[in-house]
Amino acid sequence: MRIEDVYIWDINAKWLGISPYQLMENAGAGVARTIEERFGKGLRIAVFSGTGNNGGDGFVAARHLSFENDVTLFLVGNEEKIRSEEAKHNWGILKKLDFVKIKVLKDSSYIKSLDLSGFDVIVDALLGAGTKGEPREPIRSAIEKINEYAGKAKIVSVDLPSGYPSSVRVKADVAVTFQWDKEEYEGFEHVIVKIGYPKELYHLVGPGDAKFALRKRGGHKGQNGKLLVIGGSEDYFGAPYLASKAASYLVDLVYLAMPEYSARRINDPNLILRPFGGRNFTKEDVEDVLAIADGVDAVVIGPGIGQRAETKEFILEFLRWSEKPVVIDADALKAVAEDLDVLKGKKFILTPHAGEFRILFGEKPDGSLEEKPKLVVEKAKAVGGTILLKGAYDIISDGKVWKYNKTGNRGMTTGGTGDVLAGLVGALLALGNSPLKAASAGAFLNGLAGDMVKEEVGENFTALDVAGKVPQAVKWVLEF
Template sequence: MITMKIEDVYIWDINARWLGVTPYQLMENAGASVARVIEEKFGKNLKIAVFCGTGNNGGDGFVAARHLSYENDVTVFLIGEEVKIRSEEAKLNWNILKNLDFVKIKVLKDSSQIRELDLSEFDIIVDALLGAGTRGKPREPIKSAIEKINEYSGKVKIVSIDLPSGYPSEIRVKADFAVTFQWDKEEFKDFKRIIAKIGYPKELKYLVGPAHVKFAYKRKGEHKGQNGKLLIIGGSENYYGAPVLAASAAKHLVDLVFLLLPQNAARRVNDPDLIVREVDGLNFTPEHIKSALELVEKVDAIVIGPGIGVREETKEFVKGIIERVEKPIVVDADGLKIIAEFKDILKGKEIVLTPHAGEFKLLFGEKVPEDLVEKGKVVMRRAKEIGATILLKGKYDVISDGKVWLYNKTGNRGMTTGGTGDVLAGTVGAFLALGNKALKAAAAGAFLVGFAGDLVMEEKGEAFTARDVAEKIPIALKKIIEF
């Protein structure tokens, strides 16, 4: 059983929808599982009261009531107004109940009506008043319903759906147990739970989906610079395009992108969206460490490596930077070849390495297995060993921080085109600059870039460029946020 935070539950919810699992299916399974647990524990031919709120916890109650009504005598108490039933799936299940003659329905809006209730005829009370959407202490009329149910504690069996309504407030239903769904939630510590599966596929433990991007794209402020500042260090006598591509992706996601390049490379950049800084000479050398660190002071995260070359003096430079920088870092391309020799300097830093299979082999002397699960395990073992997050690029990207592993399957064959790796490095860097932990930044970056690539392919077929992918990032992001 895995233990999750409620935020993770919402991630599952959105990613399940991405896989085509509808909220209707989940609600049906949730309500049905509650009915099944009740019948297994207490038998049939019982008088059952189901107390429902107007949120989706109440929706689960409507479904449970229908399932239970086949063999039991069921009364549904809706606490609140019918018009306040919020979601489409809860409305649908409420409307079904209204068609039924064998389920009794009572709508109670006023606390006084609730206080007058006599529930002594019932064998079981099902509590579906409030669930994971609870904010603050229970308010009327829910509060009176909780108090009414608690009058029967010890006399009537009380089963809560998902959690005892009111929780975590002290004003909560005194349930015999709760039927909680699929994941055991970290926040739920002090009540008895039975965990029921509701049809979330196993993929959700591992698969990166749009929710990872939604939650990682956190914009904090209205002022320039509050929404991330990224520095990209790269380029050499031979290359200037790679760091520029990384920047051209990142600039859509953060407020400011600084580019630090050797002189000749810097003078070829012509993009007014970027803040270009240069160091003397054709390549980075240890003499440039000081001026690079001054720039690091101004930003939230850095990307190092694209097009930087592997000359001896450049290796010294890259090592010197990684050793000294305490901010989150993405190491890509030539940077990976360089740190293959100094992997021990990564420990304890918020750092993402973005190798493809060849670079992975170079880094760890190990071939990447074909099988996804095996691959996940290998990447996780290596991430743990070096104390950094690894994003292994491939048909399916595999990501691990050494504690868990994830995979991403957006992207397509067209993305073998040169430069998409730079776009990815810049995008992951941007998510780090927005304040995400390495694993979350890597996951969000992999999904977003692959999805942008998929949108480009729909438009142009497979013959596209990395720049096309970088330019598609805003549209890809918009579609994900609206999903």
């Protein structure tokens, strides 16, 4: 479990309607329960709270503990600095309680003079995951004061020993951390307390995944992704256009490589068109397309590219030589199905629907939300890449973990929404995301854009409408 994932899961939990009040209540209650289970009841307990949400957990713990213990709450810092609504709310409750003694400590020298020898347990809720840099005064003095009682009173830290990772930190007997063990936390005993996150958070893609995948990399043109889309044939020009169009909202530059014959129909100043001679891609084009690929961060290959034998040769040859992260979509999936070995050692995402999945792997994915992902994980592992299986629920796996996405609606069975998806996933790859994160966030955004179109016009819309809604979908995600 990484801190980065905690950030994503908090947002996704909010999306599911789990409020920060609920989480804080469960966190504080878990701390209190752990203390009573380990050390008994009828104790004299000092709770040291800071003004962040770690302190808020301390307020809740103090209330729970006060039922059967003698509790003193030390607020270290200024009451006006208590930041979040949920922490303020719990502070407000504490202030109404006559059986919890409250002391506000603003002055370091006063903290240094405190005598805590009457306490059996000291709860450390000064600083948690929001800590930046070395502890500053007056928190620092409070940490040092608590440490004077190490070995005398039991010291229980909330989430992590305050000060961590600095060496100026509380010498905790035990730290109560929430829901997941965090790999980064080393050097102290952890007790993990569940605070009400459901299993969905492991698997369900939400706005947190998209928000994280969309964060900006730099302020200069080209720093925020360059994508090459390779597609089109004498029969199709709309598919590569839709993929490029959708991608152009997310990355700085989109190159669109197409056979000249269909490229003529594209007239969009936002795309950098690279027409190739002839009506379809052939082996002759490989070298020149590779040269363009050299200058980009990621590639999408397949939309509208057709299934002619000479084009299949082109696709396989291109994939054999290209080193760029690549999204393999539509007809390119059928080409790859004939020679999965070209994918060896590459960074890639396959984006099949159920039928294409069967062509690739010889098995049709179906069954429950337990069985279907199993097959996707197995095949992703076997092929050494990431699979995004499209469906009412999209299923995504990198061979290790699996995710599913629920955004989208029936209107999206209209032709071309898969191309929009491929473009979005490619763009997110070009932004430097891992294939798993790019595929997850792309599926979410595509479905969300589709849901936003549905909201406006009902279920009869086109893929171009979906592509056009990408900016609003992105805005919604970033503001969530």
